[in-house]
Amino acid sequence: MAVDKLVDSTQLDADLTSVANAIRTKGGTSASLAFPSGFVSAVEAIPSGGGGWTEITAASSAANAMQCFMLLFPNATVGNMCYAQITNKDQSDYVNSQFIAMLQYHNSNSTYTVAGIRWRSNAYNYFQGANTYDAVINVGDQYKVMEVAL
């Protein structure tokens, strides 16, 4: 390999570190990144367009699905909609349900208020008010969830 330039290795290291830090911040990771493959993989792993499904598996049961899902989006933008799609076909309770749509916003003290939940199915299409138990999450249930800007 021909050497045609002199490089300040200290400056190069600092520059690469700043790029890696930006990638880690955007990607929500603290993992070390090897150059160049780690950089490439980390950039590819960053979702585009601010959307995309997040696949989750429930590790604990809960009677309030809304509050659990809200915890997935701690930085949710005020007024955004959060969707959950049930992917586990074994849930007889949800046999006709395709989506749960959750409307939420932050209060001034950064706590959550869930405005309601809409069940869309062949049998039901209604909106439940705040502070109602909407559904049970059982251990092992699998969902796809996403936050959508309105």
Added chain:
Amino acid sequence: MRYFKLVNDGYILFIGKGNCGTEITESEYNEIMSVIQNHPQETETIAYRLKDDLTWEPYEMEPIPESDEVDDSEALEILLGGAS
């Protein structure tokens, strides 16, 4: 692929793949998934939650209130056979 777990109050609520929660390694994800897949049998009132040390804790879960209530006029229509 980024793996994560969502821990609240010492309990793991979810594990998943995406940009949420606390990042974990793929092997830790697989380990937790294996524990989840072998979870204790739940009943109508007794549910389980997974502690961060991967042990199960049973607890009584409040039932979901009935949500298919009808108002008085709808109830009357049903009683008179005008609705189903």
